[in-house]
Amino acid sequence: MNIGETARASGVSAKMIRHYEHIGLIRESNRTFSGYRQYNERDVHLLRFIRRARDLGFSLEQIRQLLSLWDDPGRASSDVKHLAEAHIADLDARIAALSEMRATLVALAQACHGDHRPDCPILQGLAAPPDS
Amino acid sequence: MNIGETARASGVSAKMIRHYEHIGLIRESNRTFSGYRQYNERDVHLLRFIRRARDLGFSLEQIRQLLSLWDDPGRASSDVKHLAEAHIADLDARIAALSEMRATLVALAQACHGDHRPDCPILQGLAAPPDS
DNA sequence: CTTGACCTTGCCATGATGGCAAGGTTTATG
């Protein structure tokens, strides 16, 4: 299987497959005589794993750890759970930060009448120190 | 006022002040004879504006637009409100995406007993197509 | 006059991804 078909089958772009190989996230693939990368179903499976972990917001470095646990038959599930929980905490922090921005911005936008007049509490709010 | 003091007063790093000048977000400052950048209170005020807008998650390009509205005495407040509401929608989308990741991950983590056993639903969930 | 704190420019790095270019290969079609 060439890289294009592998990309379509796994949902990971050909560009990214090469990149993951380059940074050592996946092994170097076999090549045809003319240098084309060759993949099989196992590779597609692995790339799908990576793809899903990315979709859940794991970084490539975290995925590197997940993969080593995936490969390790003697892993403890607590190791995986720790990684997952740390990532949940990270997501929580990011959600909280965005929610706070949102709340501030909504408050400013509500105070703004939003018509043709130049007077605008949003700009004033940005110009003055936040009260909170 | 030199750039270091300006940075402390505005909360924008000296590095970033230079960068904002470089990309044309702020005007080139006056220089002393020996080439040191000089700033005044108005500059600090402007940089604080930028800083607060960054804290609310606006991109530098969005801030560029906000600044041109800030500078324009004849602006319509609706213009500002549109920018703000577009950004709120953007924040909403990001919060929703992160929340979805979080929910999926929490479900997987709850199913994981998290002990010494190698059996782990988190890795299985990543390896298999998501049911939803 | 030396030392330390400050300033200058410029290049490199981050993280994950896309784009483009120049060139080689394979496959299908006329």
Add this chain to the structure above:
DNA sequence: CATAAACCTTGCCATCATGGCAAGGTCAAG
């Protein structure tokens, strides 16, 4: 067979906002 289309290769540049480092100039205090 010749050619075109679709594929592959490597490599460099760009994103976005920010930090770091290096080599060198400046200034103020001791």
